[in-house]
Amino acid sequence: MAKLLINTTILEELFKEHYNSLYYHAQSFLSNPEVAKDIVNDCFEEVWNKRNQLDISYSLKSFLYSMVRNRSLNYLKRQEVEKKYISRTLHSSGYGEDEYQDYDSVLDEIRKAIEELPPQGRSVFKKCFIENLSYKETAEELNISVNTVKTHVTNSLKKLRHDLDRDLLLFFLHVSKKK
Template sequence: MARDLLENKAFEELFDLHYGNLVGFVYGYVRDEEVAKDIVHDAFLTFWTNRKHLDLSYSAKSYLFTLAQNYALNYLRHLRVVEVNEREVTALLESASEELAEYDERFARVEEKLALLPEKQREVFLKCVVEEKKYQEVADELDVSINTIKKHMTCALKFLRGELQDETVLLFVLKKK
């Protein structure tokens, strides 16, 4: 087949002649008829787009089958990459979900223990830790001495350390809020 193969009519004949066989060939790789049809269409489109640069000393049929095979293999490689990425994302989401649930549990325990503090200690603790106020600011606000604030903080921290042990890390998280 020479350059006349590249004319519209000849291309249509080439399409009609090999389309069914190419779809069957590609289906053997991808096991999905619609995907196989898409790949064959892409192969014909590439053939048509590059028709002026083709070396037609080789068979057009061989060129189309090689092109379709390469597209099918690329599709399968892409599926593997997508599958691996989906597994990794799923694992990350599950891990994040577990960590969030654990964080929520620990945070609830911290809140529960904070509620057990005497009212003034809790108020002083929240102002110093959560609101990040200096002892002197809290003392002025509550109209008490700085030593009273220090005593409330010492008692609150001692109680919370004893009650929470491993959750004490969350106290520092509270401080950053």
Template sequence: MNNILEEIAKNDKKVFKNFFDEHYLELVHYANGYLFDKDSSEDIVQEIFIYIWENAETLNITTSLRGYLFAMVRNKCFNYLRSIKITDNYQFLDFKNELITEYVFDTVDEQEKERVYHQTLKVVDALPDKMQQIVKLKFMHNYKYSEIANELGISINTVKTQLKRAKVRIIELVVSILILLQIYH
């Protein structure tokens, strides 16, 4: 594999194209497992290939080149997820623990937990507006049911119903992600 890097360092476009064609789709699929966004996954993988093209002569890879590619994709995905996280100020760790830890979470490693956590954040942000407000008030601001009801001008029963529906949606996604993680391992 280091021969490939040596050839790429010599600006051998044919070797680079073959290298790209051999790994691109698999890496996009892998990135999409973290991001659930094909366009962003493709962008990240393309950035990695550009980086390799531009830095091949200075790269010192001590593992396999394939392993290095997957590690780069994983790390870039985590960095991307951190960069789009608009909820830093809302103490999402409490939210994550409240919603997820009671489920199959003990069976996955820390990186997979972080991946599920970021997907959960995306699900919350995709909930209908009123449901999203209720979830954020409850789990990020620790409001009581009555405080949420007063704040939004709705009944306590509506608050409870919306939280139950949100929890079902979020848990369905988390279970789906955990099943996918088990399939790929």
């Protein structure tokens, strides 16, 4: 069977045809519609970014459904680890459990701080710490130098240190390296 070549037309057709069903597939695992949208969008983005390396000689639809399922399950696992880590961190730092009963609000604080980073810095930071790409892989994917990646990471960490409580930043960095 010949290797499927993915171009913009094919990807746009796949997006239009399967986005809603993939979104509902993600929603069947998750309770957060925004996270479900992000996961589906990230899957399409990854297919596009790796279109030359992917060997999808079978159904691209099946491949997308598997990606969405796996990312949804990984997200749920990370959430569970994050909640346990927050609980331990807050307990050891002297915060009362009643002060942080809503772990999702703590996670939202971290996400919000990341979203407030400058666009290029945010993109580099997410690739390095959320997608766990190396500096070299990030540089290649974004068509920038490794030194530029290092600069963006340094500047992003400085801003996050300023914007977030020390324990929250340490928590995020710890959890992101576990993935």
